[in-house]
Amino acid sequence: MSRAVAFLAAGCVCISSAYAADLRARPGAPAPAAEIMEVPGEDIFGFTSATDVGKPGDKGVALESDGAVGTRDGRYRGLAQKLEFSRTFADNWSYAASLFGAGSSLRGNGDFADRSGYNFDGMSIEVRHRLIERSLANPFALTLAVEPRWSRMDGFSGRVAPAYGAEFKAQIDAPIADRWFWGMNATFGVSRGRDPLDRSWSTASESSLSTAVAYAFVEDKFWIGAEARWEQSWSEAFFGRLEGQALFFGPTIAFKPAANVTLNLVALPQIAGKARGVSNALDLDNFERAKFRVKLAVGF
Secondary structure, eight states, rough: OOOHHHHHHHHHHHHHHHHHHHHHHHOOOOOOOOOOOOOOOOOOOSSSSOOOOOOTTTTEEEEEEEEEEEOOSSEEEEEEEEEEEEEEETTTEEEEEEEEEEEEEEESSSOOOEEEEEEEEEEEEEEEEEEOOOOSSSSOOOEEEEEEEEEETTTOOEEEEEEEEEEEEEEEEEEEEETTTEEEEEEEEEEEEEOTTOOOOOEEEEEEEEEEEEEEEETTTEEEEEEEEEEEEETTTEEEEEEEEEEEEEEEEEEEETEEEEEEEEEEEEEEEEETOOOOOSOOTTTTEEEEEEEEEEOO
16 A cells, blocks of 8 residues: 555656646746745854844754964963854844853963953843845845843953943845855944953954855755954044954854754964054954854754
8 A cells, every 4th residue: 555655646746747847848838936045044154144033933042162262472262152042033133142151271471360260251132133135136135233242251361350342243145156155244342341450441342344155065954164354453432543453264164963953163263463563463462363163053
C-alpha cells in the first residue's frame, strides 16, 4: 500500500511539473511571479548588522561575547558580554532588552595597577525600525535604531566608572549576486561618564562606519565573508577634537546548526590607525590591536 501511494504521489508530481512547463511554453501564458531576493535575517556579517527585524510575534535570545587584545602600554585582554532578549512587536518594529558583563586583564600599564576580574556592567534597551523595505524595484533595505545604555565599569582598567549614553544606528543591506550579500552600518555613540583615574565626569563620543560581504557557501546554512570597520574617537559629546581613528579588517563566519539557531564568528585585527600626537602606524591609545566576536542567537 505504501509503495502504491509513493508511486501515485511521484506520478502526480511529474504530471504537475509537465503541465506547468507546458503552460509556461504556451504563447500568451502568464509569466511566473518574480520573487524579491532577501538578505538572510541572521547575523551573517560579523559586527555589521543586517536590516531584518523579524515578523510580529517573533522572539529571540542571544549571547554576544566581544573580545579585545592589545594596548600601547602594557598587556591587555578584555571581554564584553551582552545577553539580549528581543521581540518583534509590530510590522517593521522590534525591541531588545540587554544585560552586560565586562572582564579585563591588565598588566604592566603605567596608569593602572595590574588587575584581573569580571563584573556586571549595566543594561540597555534598543528599538529598531525598518524604514525602507526591499522591493522588486529596490534591492536595498534600511533600518534605524537607537540604544540607550547605562554602564558601570571601565572596560580597560576594570574599575568601577559609571557612564550613561546612547548609540544611534543606520543599517543597510542588499543581495548583490547569487548567494552574495552586502551590508553597511553607520553608528554614532555619545556618553557621559566618570574617569576611572581622577573620578571627574566628562563627555565623549565615538563613531564608526562598517561594511561587509557574505557568501552562502551552503545555502541557508553556512556563510563566509569579510568585514571592514573604520572607527573614530572624539573629545566631546558631539564630535569635537578627533582623538584617534583605526581601521579593522578580517574574516567572518556564520553557521546555522538548526533552523532557529545561528552562530556568528568574526576576527578583526587593526591594520591601520592614527592617534592624536602619536606617529605610530596603529592607534593603540584609543583602540585595541584586534577585536573578536562570538554570537549565539536562538529564535522562538
